[in-house]
Amino acid sequence: MPEVTVTEHILLHQKRSPHATGQFTGLLYDLILSGKSISRRINAAGLLDILGGTGEVNVQGENVQKMDQIANRQLIYRMERCGALCAMASEEEADFIPVPDDFPQGDYILIFDPLDGSSNIDVNINVGTIFSILRRKPGKKGPVTLDEVLQPGSRQVAAGYILYGPSTMLVFTTGQGVHGFTLDPGVGEFLLSHPDMTIPEQGRIYSVNEGNSLYWDDAVRECVDYFKGCENSLGKPYSSRYVGSLVADFHRTLLYGGIYMYPRDSRKPGGKLRLMCEAAPMAFLAEQAGGRASNGFQRIMDVVPDKLHARTQLFIGSPRDVEAVERIHAKYGK
Numbered sequence: 395m396p397e398v399t400v401t402e403h404i405l406l407h408q409k410r411s412p413h414a415t416g417q418f419t420g421l422l423y424d425l426i427l428s429g430k431s432i433s434r435r436i437n438a439a440g441l442l443d444i445l446g447g448t449g450e451v452n453v454q455g456e457n458v459q460k461m462d463q464i465a466n467r468q469l470i471y472r473m474e475r476c477g478a479l480c481a482m483a484s485e486e487e488a489d490f491i492p493v494p495d496d497f498p499q500g501d502y503i504l505i506f507d508p509l510d511g512s513s514n515i516d517v518n519i520n521v522g523t524i525f526s527i528l529r530r531k532p533g534k535k536g537p538v539t540l541d542e543v544l545q546p547g548s549r550q551v552a553a554g555y556i557l558y559g560p561s562t563m564l565v566f567t568t569g570q571g572v573h574g575f576t577l578d579p580g581v582g583e584f585l586l587s588h589p590d591m592t593i594p595e596q597g598r599i600y601s602v603n604e605g606n607s608l609y610w611d612d613a614v615r616e617c618v619d620y621f622k623g624c625e626n627s628l629g630k631p632y633s634s635r636y637v638g639s640l641v642a643d644f645h646r647t648l649l650y651g652g653i654y655m656y657p658r659d660s661r662k663p664g665g666k667l668r669l670m671c672e673a674a675p676m677a678f679l680a681e682q683a684g685g686r687a688s689n690g691f692q693r694i695m696d697v698v699p700d701k702l703h704a705r706t707q708l709f710i711g712s713p714r715d716v717e718a719v720e721r722i723h724a725k726y727g728k
């Protein structure tokens with residue numbers, strides 16, 4: 395396969411994508427630069443005494459890992475200087491972050507989870523950076539307000555993730571399909587390795603944390619029993635795979651098909667995953683790859699966040715598998 399860099403790929407698509415402007419290319423360049431820096435740290439984490447927790451608890455009520463903090467600070471530092479943003483929001487920060495006036499301002503808003511699944515770092519399991527890119531409402535000037543940030547997933551102009559695993563991969567969409575790039579450490583470039591990624595119409599794998607089954611509602615229990623039984627469209631039980639790192643579980647689902655589920659339960663009635671920095675970007679990717687993403691009752695991309703760290707239950711993957719979940723939920727109602 396000829397070596398196609400991310401920049402070359404965007405320029406090739408620029409003609410067709412109204413959002414792939416020079417400003418956007420610059421935004422993606424700095425996002426990629428941050429990803430390379432985070433990847434380098436993660437690969438040597440065990441040697442640099444940056445494993446483990448900081449002893450702090452974040453706005454999500456989760457223990458902050460040292461690498462969470464490093465990735466978060468790296469992204470904020472780099473992206474506030476990229477000249478394409480007017481604001482950003484991090485899973486690790488309680489409030490959104492306006493780009494300081496003394497930095498060049500842009501029209502885009504970046505939402506990110508700096509290091510999703512970071513509790514897995516200490517045991518050397520894949521983690522990832524998830525990003526979602528919105529545009530400021532046309533004509534808006536001056537300080538960004540929260541309501542400009544709280545946009546539904548359907549308003550995203552781009553979304554993707556950087557997966558730190560056996561190889562470091564960048565997977566993203568600008569609304570022109572989903573494309574995967576693998577980091578060549580020798581040259582320090584992400585090179586096109588998975589053009590036009592498409593999710594299978596139906597899969598053979600279901601992915602959910604069954605340790606929560608005691609707390610599920612009847613609809614979720616029936617969904618999981620559907621995939622574990624023979625009454626499904628496969629005619630036999632699906633295999634179970636669960637890494638516990640959304641980027642890893644989603645990436646496998648994107649390539650192999652099937653369904654990833656993080657349902658609500660009696661302890662987390664709104665679900666665990668964050669709508670804006672986890673579910674919505676993955677939903678954009680899933681739909682661009684021919685898949686579906688739902689909260690059981692409606693398309694994730696149509697859900698308007700009521701707060702920055704709004705949570706949601708998530709069913710995402712092959713269209714036929716997500717449709718089965720929606721049919722079951724329709725019987726039970728909200």
Ligand code: P6P
Pocket residue numbers: 510511512603638639640641643666667
């Ligand atoms: P559990 C990581 O904290 C995360 O947000 C996702 O990356 C992952 O899919 C999920 O939570 C794992 O949650 O409750 O199964 O450990």
